Amino acid sequence: xxxxxxxxxxxxxxxxxxxxxxxxxxxxxxxxxxxxxxxxxxxxxxxxxxxxxxxxxxxxxxxxxxxxxxxxxxxxxxxxxxxxxxxxxxxxxxxxxxxxxxxxxxxxxxxxxxxxxxxxxxxxxxxxxxxxxxxxxxxxxxxxxxxxxxxxxxxxxxxxxxxxxxxxxxxxxxxxxxxxxxxxxxxxxxxxxxxxxxxxxxxxxxxxxxxxxxxxxxxxxxxxxxxxxxxxxxxxxxxxxxxxxxxxxxxxxxxxxxxxxxxxxxxxxxxxxxxxxxxxxxxxxxxxxxxxxxxxxxxxxxxxxxxxxxxxxxxxxxxxxxxxxxxxxxxxxxxxxxxxxxxxxxxxxxxxxxxxxxxxxxxxxxxxxxxxxxxxxxxxxxxxxxxxxxxxxxxxxxxxxxxxxxxxxxxxxxxxxxxxxxxxxxxxxxxxxxxxxxx
Ligand SMILES: *Cc1c(COP(=O)(O)O)cnc(C)c1O
Numbered sequence: 347x348x349x350x351x352x353x354x355x356x357x358x359x360x361x362x363x364x365x366x367x368x369x370x371x372x373x374x375x376x377x378x379x380x381x382x383x384x385x386x387x388x389x390x391x392x393x394x395x396x397x398x399x400x401x402x403x404x405x406x407x408x409x410x411x412x413x414x415x416x417x418x419x420x421x422x423x424x425x426x427x428x429x430x431x432x433x434x435x436x437x438x439x440x441x442x443x444x445x446x447x448x449x450x451x452x453x454x455x456x457x458x459x460x461x462x463x464x465x466x467x468x469x470x471x472x473x474x475x476x477x478x479x480x481x482x483x484x485x486x487x488x489x490x491x492x493x494x495x496x497x498x499x500x501x502x503x504x505x506x507x508x509x510x511x512x513x514x515x516x517x518x519x520x521x522x523x524x525x526x527x528x529x530x531x532x533x534x535x536x537x538x539x540x541x542x543x544x545x546x547x548x549x550x551x552x553x554x555x556x557x558x559x560x561x562x563x564x565x566x567x568x569x570x571x572x573x574x575x576x577x578x579x580x581x582x583x584x585x586x587x588x589x590x591x592x593x594x595x596x597x598x599x600x601x602x603x604x605x606x607x608x609x610x611x612x613x614x615x616x617x618x619x620x621x622x623x624x625x626x627x628x629x630x631x632x633x634x635x636x637x638x639x640x641x642x643x644x645x646x647x648x649x650x651x652x653x654x655x656x657x658x659x660x661x662x663x664x665x666x667x668x669x670x671x672x673x674x675x676x677x678x679x680x681x682x683x684x685x686x687x688x689x690x691x692x693x694x695x696x697x698x699x700x701x702x703x704x705x706x707x708x709x710x711x712x713x714x715x716x717x718x719x720x721x722x723x724x725x726x727x728x729x730x731x732x733x734x735x736x737x738x739x740x741x742x743x744x745x746x747x748x749x750x751x752x753x754x755x756x757x758x759x760x761x762x763x764x765x766x767x768x769x770x771x772x773x774x775x776x777x778x779x780x781x782x783x784x785x
Contacts, residue, residue, distance in 0.1 A: 353379050353392040368517065375736070378748075383414035386764050388748055395740065400748040403758040403772040408572075408604055410635030412682055413761040419634050422678030426671050435463070435668040442673035449680055450641060453613060455622035458643040462660070463668040467603040467629035468502030470640035471565075473662050474625045475506045478563035478597045481648050484655025490562045492526070494554060494596070498533040499566060500573035501601050510565050512574045515753070529557050534579035538569065538718050542582030550583070551590045558594035563625070565599040569615035569718075572604040576723040576757050578716060581619035588621045597648065603629035603640065607680070608688050609759065611696065611719035624648050634679030637672035683762075691762045695720040698766055699758070702773025709777065711784040713754070722773065723757035724780055730754065734783040741782035747775035756780055 351359075361373045369375070378400075379391040388400045405411060412419065426442060433440065447461035462477075464470040475493065482490035493510055501507040508518040509525040518525070531553050535543045554564065568584050571577045584600075591598040600623040605615035609631065612618050616626070625648060629640030652660055666672075699722035706724045707715045713727045730738060730751055738756060742749040749756060749772075756779050758772050 385413045386761050386768055395744050397743055397746055401768050401771055403747050403749045403760050405759055405761045406635045408759040409630040411631045411762045412634045413763045418682050419636055419675055419678050422675050426674035431671045432669055440670050442670050443668035446673040446676050454643055455616055457622045457645045458626055459646050460644050460649045462642045464640045465664045465666050466638050467640045468504040468507050470627040470629055470642045471501045471507040472504055474599050474627050474642040477625055477644055477648055481651040482562050484651050489560055492528055492560045494529040494561055494564045495566055496531040496534055498571045498574045534583050536577055538578040540580050542580045547586040550586055554590040554594050554596055561596045563597040563599050564591055568600045569610055569618055570605050576755050578718050584619035584621045597624040599623055599625045601627045603627050607631040608692050609719055611692050633672055633676045636675045639672040639676055692719050698769040702770055706777050709780050721759055723755055724776055726754040730783055738779035738783040741778045742775040745775035745778050747772050
């Protein structure tokens with residue numbers, strides 16, 4: 347056993363040596379030291395502002411849909427661990443990966459038949475893009491190498507995904523000169539329930555038609571733009587994209603990494619539109635937040651196109667592709683989700699968020715409040731600077747809730763198992779954070 351270390355010592359080492367997401371080195375903001383987690387609660391190693399337990403309003407970046415330390419997922423991991431935690435996927439295969447791929451094919455839109463297992467969301471987006479470029483190369487149209495997306499999106503932090511993130515407001519604008527130059531449409535008009543705007547649909551069609559010769563694919567987050575700003579749009583725009591892509595010979599990628607597995611009230615956001623993409627990425631909630639895993643699914647046409655070309659293979663193969671432990675837990679997580687009335691659960695959370703956030707709309711400094719499925723967001727009139735961000739986070743912690751506001755947003759994507767009382771505490775903490783950021 348290693349020597350025990352005090353929380354203070356651990357945090358000191360953390361600051362000196364450990365890089366955190368989107369952070370500087372050494373770290374400026376002291377992270378909270380988590381000792382364990384169960385259900386929807388994070389247990390801190392030492393109390394902060396007198397609070398030692400936090401209700402998790404973030405579900406660990408939207409992935410821990412069943413909460414922490416779940417007996418069913420624990421059992422799946424233990425039982426797989428006793429067999430093998432990993433074997434290479436080149437030349438070898440195993441039941442957990444085969445079961446998972448088959449399950450994903452069954453629950454995603456019908457035309458998606460083939461599954462590439464990747465080790466993170468960003469990598470699955472890289473693979474999806476590679477699939478599309480290679481499809482056109484194999485079809486004798488190597489000039490089709492660019493991508494089209496709408497502004498306000500987020501697709502990950504590796505190179506190709508960064509090139510289709512929002513070019514202005516996003517985190518990656520400093521790389522504009524170095525990244526592949528993609529084609530951007532305006533941000534889709536807001537509102538899940540709004541009628542599709544005819545002028546915007548025309549803009550999409552015209553832009554896709556104009557660039558058809560050089561476009562490999564259109565890539566979007568369906569229905570919800572997540573890390574780009576928690577904005578919802580009409581599923582009608584997905585139907586418009588499908589029509590335009592078919593009309594002008596362009597492939598369509600849906601990035602369902604954040605929206606998949608029920609988050610928006612449909613199992614996949616594409617289901618709201620009844621539209622099937624040519625390639626779909628899933629990740630985040632796929633293992634219930636236990637282990638890193640993602641997948642890119644494609645149609646038989648895309649798979650055959652690639653495999654019939656002069657380079658008849660997809661040259662991609664992460665070391666930990668198809669990891670048995672991750673795929674075994676993913677199977678358990680998806681089975682657990684589908685074994686109960688998840689739609690009612692998400693609906694219950696949606697209702698709780700609408701009720702709990704109704705007060706927020708009346709608070710000073712609030713531009714809008716939106717809820718869809720198990721997503722609730724308060725958008726402020728101006729972005730949070732560092733001081734207001736800290737005030738908002740501290741207020742949430744004092745309310746016993748873990749939130750991580752960003753830009754002008756105080757939002758939650760809680761685990762689906764969050765009970766009504768805990769949900770009420772999350773929404774109350776969001777309101778308290780909003781007040782503190784304005785105070
Ligand atoms: C989180 C996210 C990604 C990137 O996934 P990682 O696992 O963080 O690499 C890509 N697309 C969307 C929509 C996401 O929300």
